[in-house]
Amino acid sequence: MTDARPTFADIKAAADRIRGAVVETPMLLSRTLSEIVDAEVWLKFENLQFTAAYKERGALNKLLQLSDEEKQRGVIAASAGNHAQAVAYHGARLGIPVTIVMPEPTPTIKVVQTEGHGAHVVLHGKGFDDAYAHARELEQGEGYVFVHPFDDPAIIAGAGTIGIEMLEAAPNLDMLVVPIGGGGLISGVATAAKAIKPGIRVVGVEAEMFPAMKNIVEGKEMTIGGDTLAEGIAVKHPGMLTREIIKDLVDRIDLVPEAAIEHAVATLVGIEKTVVEGAGAAGLAAILGEPERYRGRRVGTILCGGNIDTHLLANVLVRELVRCGRIARLKIAAEDRPGALAAITAIFFECGVNIIETNHHRVFSALPAKDTMIEVECEARDAQAIERLVKRLENASFKVERNTLE
Template identity: 40%
Template sequence: MENLTLMNVQEAQANIGSYIQRTPLDHSQTYSKMTNSEIYLKLENMQKTGSFKVRGAANKISKLTSLEKKYGVIASSAGNHAQGVALAASRGGIPATIVMPESAPIAKIDATRGYGANVILYGNVYDDAYEKAKEIQAVTGATFIHPFDDLDVMAGQGTIGLEILEDLPDVDTVLVPVGGGGLISGIAVAIKSLRPKVRVIGIQAAEAASMSEALRSGHPILIDTANTLADGIAVKRAGDLTFDHIKQWVDDIVTVTEDEISAAILSLMERAKSIAEGAGSVALAAALNAKVDITKQKTVLVISGGNIDVNFLAQIIERGLLTNGRSMVFRTILPDRPGNLEKLLILIAKERANVLTVEQVRYDLSVPLRYARVTMTLETLNYEHQEKVLQSIREAGYPFQKDIRH
């Protein structure tokens, strides 16, 4: 097996300078207080194309021969790698074809086309798109740009590690999102070659934990599903090269739940004023939920991307509010007489909960005659506030069912 080296990463840093921008390493007082550590956000969501992926794609494309450039490039991607390849190819005047899953966010599909690539939609997840892209490559002779299982791509991603050490030489721990493993492989090689004692820990979505399963099994395996809102790391099979590098260089891999990811997306919006996609939020999700012991350590969270569909974002915000106790749905039955709904609303107002929606239903066979079913969505401060509101409703004699959407 060929091994990625520090020299490979340093060469990549020289190769891609004109393709990328150096992203900020932002110290967060808010998250530092919340985790009893020193938290720094490596904001790759501010990278060109909105993701770190352009780094690896640019390094790979910079090494193509004249003949390879003539035949063009092809890639498979859920979105971020697609945009990186499309941008790097367009800069060099190279034809690019990208196969994307039909489930890819519309924003990523449109952005990839906007960079001049020919986009083909195929399959439900990345792995389906990958198989289709390999079929097309066999016919066209185009160079396949793998999103993670390629040394040149891994080297490009590893330049993030060099930037972290340049900006924060005394870093203790780096938390990195993991899908196929290209990002963490490159970062780990770069950082640990220079600072062996720095911990590099991978974060996966529990619903797409292909690398965790590979490490458990001793080799990459195909998992049954990769159904997660963190679509950028929804990979059903870990890479072979990346698996070997992760075994050698990475300290640990932990997982986070869908609710933890959605809450992290919402937190980044509110506390850091930063838009991150699901994959870009998993490192924060791990930090906020104590999946890794980072107490009193200088810890970098790699916010790997910010390309998220606006319509999907609305759903995530709603889910995040529910998860954090910031929103509550409950249902009750009221006698259908004038003033009864007003009494309930006054009771809720006294507890300083904000009514977002009210639905009143009379004509339903499940509703007793001369009664109405009322469903409300309330804005609350936290779970403690919710319990206080519900206690007042309970003491007033109203029957209720809480959080009916869970």
């Protein structure tokens, strides 16, 4: 391998090289998602890798091509996520010393997991850019071999093995929808897919807050930055090699908003019973967000990672219940007198709606001094039950406001 683009032959060689050391993950047709979209929707479950992300493929392909002298020197990478664990895990398997530079605010659980794979973790800087710069300094100072997360032909070729597996399992696919961060995954997959099936369309997907590759490829100047659920593809500076491959091989790049990413994560839990991080659900988010663009097609997408904080996942699932109308927060204005709350709760009971939490607001309210604002968080079997409840409360002369996530 050189710094030139990886070829299809490089990707096939990578597939042979890593076979048996990474999981050949399932590629399955989702009957339910297919019905929802009115298309044939196939899912590649890369969240089922040992480290729960596709990054193992590129990392292992890179490590296996090091010389004995390079392996002795050890490798270094900058990452706070899936790339760190992939390099650490396979480095330990191969007996290669691994150093990972992570930003100082990296959650402790990620540091512990990476150290658990045998890596030496260095915490440096406030963000990825700081950690990356320090890793390059250590590369020069200590003689380590740097393992780039995406802008390396060996990394790209390893990722491309997913494209081979997808088309082996579902040769009739006519479209692939692939998340884009730095661009390594889609560069490899597009290279493989277009070689196997030149007429196949490849669609890239970025988080709406991080349209970095779209800006480059389409000459746009959209703002980059924000606190996205899809932190795995929240890349401000995509690869130099990957951008050239994407310009040539990717048919279009779509952006997905945060609500669509949350919906996709929750949908995969509910329908496929699988846990996927925000970046891993970005492809499905694009499909569900604009189903008319995929109707009648045979579409494959990659669930490229499953490393999501459990507390964050719980928040996403509860917020999905709010969006679909099963959980609601109502502000009910009432006279501050005995029996008012009992009258309200009686209506909840009659409508079959469960009260989760209540709060009285007597002072911090614009209501008259004789009135109170009763805030009620509640849950129901379906959205219709909440709607019936609101109508019953209003018919009983209570003024009701409903909080939303928008």
